[in-house]
Amino acid sequence: MSITKGRSVTISDVAQTAGVSRAAVSKVIRNAYGVSPAMRERVEAAIGELGYRPSVAARALRGSSYRLGLEIPHVSARFMTQIMEGAKQAVAGTPYQLVLAPAHGPEYDTLESLADGLVDGIIAISPLVDPAWLEDLGRRIPVVMLGRHDHPTGYDTVVGDDIGGTRAIMTHLFDLGHRRIAHLTEPEAVTRPGSGTPHAVRLETYRTVMTEAGLADLIQIARREDVPDLARAATADLLARPEPPTAIVAGHDDIAMGVLAEIAATGRHGEIAVTGYDNTDLAAHPLIDLTSVDQQGMEMGAQAATMLLERLQGRTEPRRYRATATLQVRGSSVRSAG
Template sequence: MKATIKDVAKLAGVSFKTVSRVINREPSVGQELQDKVWAAVKELNYQPNLGARLMRGAASSIGFIYDNPNSNYVIEMQKGILQACREEGYELVIHPCDAKAPDILDELNEMLDRSRVGGLVLTPPLSETPEMIEALKQKKVRFVRILSGQHAPDKLSPCVFIDDRTAGFDITQYLIDLGHTRIAFLGGDMEHASSGERLEGYKDALKKNNLPIDEALILPGEYAFESGIERSKKLLAQDARPSAIFACNDEIAAGTLFAARILGVSVPQELSIVGFEDSPFSRQAWPKLTTAQQPNNTIAQTAAKLLINDIRAARESSGEPAAQGFYPKLVVRDSSCPAANK
């Protein structure tokens, strides 16, 4: 016969309400009682009834909402969120969307009504869109935002922020220290705040070292391999071409590397290339790409746990939402070296 929650309670020597609180991972139960309950759950092979959980109105799933062309980023995010969900006893609903669609808010409302998730993990550009945040607050939907910045921008929700500006500064300063003075910047999609933050870090480093900000070396574009190829060809066709390129992500940097090969420009002897993110692109390229390590799996796992904790705590609107920062670190590989004239 299938074990029930009362069987677990009897074996653990606790009330069935305590078992329920432990299984729902409420923070009010002490570690000793938790250990007893989980030991009984394992011995009896008890399977919680998620359907009953939904009937009681308790959340049993969270949603991951994204609009991002970078498949590596999306996969790492999914892995991190799934890991947190499995540890915390939640299911994951994944919903890709077009953040620019005129009916995006209606689409998300339909998804929320259909799936009955307890909250949402939002990634850029959705997490950085004021209209989206306001709509979710009006609907009283809990959410956590992953976004670019040096601190949490407000107290509207739990937040995970990535300090892209400091990382952009560190990358540029590293290239300057190698003797490079003509350093190009290849941006990403401007609706993502990360592109603007990395650009500001790049400019900060140039200013600190009294180097001119040459707009001809700053090319906006997309977070895509093809965009890296196209813009790098333009840069490398200049009479006074750059000796180093800071690409806003590893896909762009891989495109830059490809363009250099086509044009017969040796990397890193004639051109140093630095990417951002430490994705498989950076490790599979030849030469391997110098980059800034952004731990997307850990970032996603952290965000999911902040959201689940917020759902369980049923935080009052006046409470202080949790926030955690991440600081991408430079990883030096083979695609960069001292400038030829140093």
């Protein structure tokens, strides 16, 4: 493998070196039909000799870039790393390359900028974008959305069983004798009722289950602000209320970490039940030992990537993958003292 230096080598250089036309080289590198063994060999030799690599830009302009985009709202959220890992695995071995686009500010911009010709398809985790807008995006470029509970026609979805998962948590806590159960979730924007985001569904389910159990008046909801660390502050708030909860259901493991931190910092570790969601690697750590719902993040990421690849193969009817949710009981969900 020779190392390219100076001005980059183009398909014309290869064609010239091999003594064939540009079209011929193009066919060889794409494994297209209709190229004789002799020609293939000469072209490949020239490619090797010159260290030629096709320009993604030129390819993208003409057709496809062989890049898949994964848009992520929060790079540091533990759940996201599961998704990324899964998607990466699924894409490995295909001619496609995965690129991640961290959203900064409004997700629309990030998605647009991906759609602007950088990638051939998009996996997005964007609870806040408008479904109609997404349908439109799906018309321009293949799209798979993660964590959407609606039933779109123009793109695919990968979604967890947020109802089942939340119900499992609640049942578990009831079994442990808890009644005064609070829910600590994400900011308002991400949990708006009817919006169909995972956290909206979890919140709604929490409400429903509490009400079904005749505990409607014990419903307590707290939110963390956008900065991750503020889960601690929200927990402090909860615990300072006149009738503090005996159990806190956190929207996901990262929030639960904040809850555990606050409880531990006030010397009450083990006195209040805490549950998370996503079963991140932290939850399994002996020092954290967090009861959590496993919704197979890696599998979700992998499925999303696979579905996107299918769309690139030509599938047009929408598909949906629904991951199962299973409760992982660990030490953090302590029995109610009452």
